[in-house]
Each structure stands twice: as C-alpha cells, then as structure tokens.
Amino acid sequence: MNYRALQQIYFRIPVVLRLLITVLALMALFGVLIHFLEPTNFPTIFDGIWWAFVTGSTVGYGDFVPLSVTGRLLAIFLILAGGGFVTFYMANLSARVVRYEQDLSSGDVTYKGNDHIVLIGWNERTRQLLDMIIERELDESVVLIDQSLQNLPLNKSPIHFVRGSASDDTILAKANIKEAKCAVITSDPSEKEQQADQSSILTTVALKGNNPDLFIITEILTKHQIQNAMRAGANTVIRSNDFMSTLFFHEIFRKDPVKPFNLLLDVFDEQQFKQFELPKEMNGKTFLECSDFYAQHEEILIAIIRNGELLINPPFHKKLETGDSLIVLASLY
Known part of the structure; x- marks a missing residue:
C-alpha cells in the first residue's frame, strides 16, 4: 500500500481519533528518542514514553528528568509540540461531547438500540404515556419522533428524541424503525x-413499509377513516373521540352527579384497560351477566368490540357472541 492510499485512509478517520493517533505516535517517538539519548536515566522505552506523556501533558511528576543538553533540548521540543497536540486533542474532545449533547437534545442523533417503542407526536397523550412507563419502572426504551419540538430536555429519560416527520424514511432510519417492536401514532391536535x-x-404506511413486522397502534379521530388505517397496516386503531364522547354523554344526562367530571378521569391514573377474546363459557350470555362475573373479580366490563366496532356500555340484555373482544377496566395494584 503506497503513501497516498495510507493518507486517504488516515483522513477518512474521525478528527478526534486522528488527533489521538497523532498524540500517541508523537509521545512514542519522543519516548524512544529519550531512551536512546539517556539510557541510564530512562532504562526502558516504556519509561521514556511515560516521561513523554507526563511532560507533554504538562503534568510533570519529576520522576524521570533528562540531564544532558541534548535530552533537555528534546524536552523543549516535546513541550512545544506535544503539549500543543495534547491540549488541542482535549479541547476538540470536549467540543465533540458538548456538540453531541446538543444534537441529542435537538433530535439529530441516530438511535442505535433495538426492540424499542416509537412514539409519534409530542402531545398530552404522549406525555402521559411516557410518564406511566417511567412511573411503573418498565424496562422499555422509547424513541419520540416529532417535528414541532425544537429540542427535548435530556431529563426526559428513557426517551430518545428524533426531530422530523415520521413519514420521512430518513427520519424513520434515525429512529431505527427496522429494529423497533411497536409504534404509537397519536393525532396532531x-x-x-x-x-x-x-x-x-x-x-x-411509511412505518409498515420500513418494517412489515412492526406492531402499529394508530389514533383515528373520524369513524370513516378506520378502515383506511387498517388497510394502511395499523394493527390496532383507537378512536379517542368515541370514548370521550360517551363519557361526556353520561355525565351530561346523569341525574345526580356525585363529583366533578375531571375527577372521573383521574380514576384512570390507577387503572388499566385490558382487552381479550370472549371466553368460551361467556358465549351466549348477556352483557349484564358478564359484567356481574367480572365485578366479582373487582374488574369492570365497560365495552365490547364486535366486527371492528367499539360498543361502549351496550344494553344489558345484549348477548355476547364468538369473536367478540371484551374491554375491562382493572386495577394496576
């Protein structure tokens, strides 16, 4: 390999690594020279290299000292040349660390992990979901993709921020979408x-195109777009408007409200929704009979899913059928 080829390889190496290689080579050179110039004061090459590093970094322990004029002249060159390289290396390394922290906060750093959760869109729902993950001490890595945020505070651990549009393949590559296990798409308020x-x-569509095996949860606001979301590849479609509208309806027409409506929503901080297929023994039973069964286990049956349609608090006499899914509210503790 000729000199030009080596030079091209050298300049392809990152700046910090090039500086480190230069510093190491320079210290090794001065260490070898001082060993041969003063073998009595520097019995081994390692002693010479140790002296070069101590002197070049201006630490100066004084355990090895050149006594000859030639050795001291060499020390002067080492302080002038080596000290400058070491200082420049440390300054460059510090600048790189600061720049990396800034890029991390502004969403410009590519995520290298795998088996993570991708949250798309920074809003109140996303913030609450992240808070629940942190409070429950779940061992999950989370990547947030959002184009409205300029930066995200680094104390939002364990979240990794990627700034940009989630429909852009370049941004999805930064979030390492090919190695993700789940994605949650929230509607832009x-x-x-x-x-x-x-x-x-x-x-x-963009997520499924980049990772066909990705489990996708998509929030949809209008009913007629549910089928389109399913066709696009969503594994689960959540219509937040349906659930909230039902809560508003029951609160408006309740004859004897006991407490403010906002306190009703606070209940969900200590509850979790569970979804599962209708047990065989429940087939043909009414919604009331199933509700009584789960009430005995301190759980509340609140809805069923039939043919892709969410039925919240259906009539008590409605019979459940094979293929129905149950939505149950259960305590987290």
Missing part, C-alpha cells in the same frame, strides 16, 4: 380532524 387522520394514515 393542531390539525383539523380530517387532515390529522390523513397524516396518521400516511405515517402508518
């Missing part, structure tokens, strides 16, 4: 419902 749903569906 700043957009109109129709536009927000279209954005969510487009994002679903």
Whole structure:
C-alpha cells in the first residue's frame, strides 16, 4: 500500500481519533528518542514514553528528568509540540461531547438500540404515556419522533428524541424503525380532524413499509377513516373521540352527579384497560351477566368490540357472541 492510499485512509478517520493517533505516535517517538539519548536515566522505552506523556501533558511528576543538553533540548521540543497536540486533542474532545449533547437534545442523533417503542407526536397523550412507563419502572426504551419540538430536555429519560416527520424514511432510519417492536401514532391536535387522520394514515404506511413486522397502534379521530388505517397496516386503531364522547354523554344526562367530571378521569391514573377474546363459557350470555362475573373479580366490563366496532356500555340484555373482544377496566395494584 503506497503513501497516498495510507493518507486517504488516515483522513477518512474521525478528527478526534486522528488527533489521538497523532498524540500517541508523537509521545512514542519522543519516548524512544529519550531512551536512546539517556539510557541510564530512562532504562526502558516504556519509561521514556511515560516521561513523554507526563511532560507533554504538562503534568510533570519529576520522576524521570533528562540531564544532558541534548535530552533537555528534546524536552523543549516535546513541550512545544506535544503539549500543543495534547491540549488541542482535549479541547476538540470536549467540543465533540458538548456538540453531541446538543444534537441529542435537538433530535439529530441516530438511535442505535433495538426492540424499542416509537412514539409519534409530542402531545398530552404522549406525555402521559411516557410518564406511566417511567412511573411503573418498565424496562422499555422509547424513541419520540416529532417535528414541532425544537429540542427535548435530556431529563426526559428513557426517551430518545428524533426531530422530523415520521413519514420521512430518513427520519424513520434515525429512529431505527427496522429494529423497533411497536409504534404509537397519536393525532396532531393542531390539525383539523380530517387532515390529522390523513397524516396518521400516511405515517402508518411509511412505518409498515420500513418494517412489515412492526406492531402499529394508530389514533383515528373520524369513524370513516378506520378502515383506511387498517388497510394502511395499523394493527390496532383507537378512536379517542368515541370514548370521550360517551363519557361526556353520561355525565351530561346523569341525574345526580356525585363529583366533578375531571375527577372521573383521574380514576384512570390507577387503572388499566385490558382487552381479550370472549371466553368460551361467556358465549351466549348477556352483557349484564358478564359484567356481574367480572365485578366479582373487582374488574369492570365497560365495552365490547364486535366486527371492528367499539360498543361502549351496550344494553344489558345484549348477548355476547364468538369473536367478540371484551374491554375491562382493572386495577394496576
């Protein structure tokens, strides 16, 4: 390999690593020279290299000292040349660390992990979901993709921020979407419902195209876009409007409200929703009979899913069928 080829390889190496190689080579050179110039004061080459590092870094322990004029002249060159390289290396390394922290906060760093959860869109729902993951001490790595945030505080551990549009393949590559296990797409509250749903569906297509095995949960606001979201590749479609509208309806027409509506929502901080297929022994039973069964286990049956449609608090006499899914509210503790 000729000199030009070696030079090209050298300049392809990152700056910090090049500086480190230069410092190591320079210290080794001065260490070898001082050993041959003063073998009595520097019995081994390692002693010479140790002296070069101590002197070049201006630490100066004084355990090895050149006594000859030639040795001292060499020490002067070492202080002038080696000291400058060491200082420049440390300054460059510090600048790189600061720049990396800034890039991390501003969402410009590629995520290298795998088997992680990807949250798309920074809003109140995403923040609450992240808080629940942290509070429950779940051992999960989370990547947030959002284009509205300029930066994310680094204390939002264990979240890794990637700034940009989740429908952009370059941004998805930064989030290492090919190695992710799950993605949650939340609707953009700043957009109109129709536009927000279209954005969510487009994002679903982009995610599925980059990782066909990815489990995708998509929030949809309008009912007629549910099938489109499923066609786009969403494994689960959540219509937050349905659930919230039902809660509002029951609160408006309740004859004897016991407490403010906002306190009702606080209940969910200590509860979790569970979804599972209808047990065989429940087939043909009414919603009331199933509700009584789960009430005995301190759980509340609140809805069923039939043919892709969510039925919240259906009539008590409604009979459950094979293929139905149950939504149950259970305590976390």
